[in-house]
Amino acid sequence: MINDNDSFVHTGMQRTAKYAYIGVSIASIALGIIFLVFPRFSLDMVTIICGALITLIGAVKIVGYFSKDLYRLAFQHDLVFGIILAVIGIITMLRPGRATDFICVVIGTAVLADGVLKLRTAISAKTFGIRYWWLILISAAAASILGVLLVIRPSGSAEVLTMLLGCSLIAEGILSLCTALAAVRIIRHQRPDVIEGQGRPLD
DSSP: OOOHHHHHHHHHHHHHHHHHHHHHHHHHHHHHHHHHHOTTOOHHHHHHHHHHHHHHHHHHHHHHHHSOBSSOOTTTTHHHHHHHHHHHHHHHHHOGGGOHHHHHHHHHHHHHHHHHHHHHHHHHHHHHTOTTHHHHHHHHHHHHHHHHHHHHOSOOOHHHHHHHHHHHHHHHHHHHHHHHHHHOOBBGGGOTTSBTTOSSOOO
């Protein structure tokens, strides 16, 4: 039998993970828009900001992995991915002058990897009968393409690079936001038949 206190803790962790995921998604989109509108940031500043965001995203992914939502789709690959991102983000912030090229490869690879993994998530979401699985699919495909472009960097211009980073961050933010909103269902009191936002048992 599940203790009420344990149930409260687990549910609280689920909520924290979901809303933190939404929060960093919105932060990624906002930062991407800033990079697009103001592409003349110094590359060192861009690197430091991206390093901080990567560290935050890594921490949220780790928390998300240990939460327990109904479908176990959104956070299923996030433990190792989160640890890697957090470590890379910290290294990037500590050595920004030598990390500009590195950060492009890291963010591009991370966006590409997350996009590919979320393609699988979209297919699983469809299997579960989640209505908006196609939003995850489309955003995952777009993120994957932008990730590849960021890794190969077709132009060496600092402004173009910053704008490409901006597009990649927006795509990653939209992908994470769609995943969190469409595929995360919080289980109330650890009972799989009582779901947040629903007043009736699952069919």
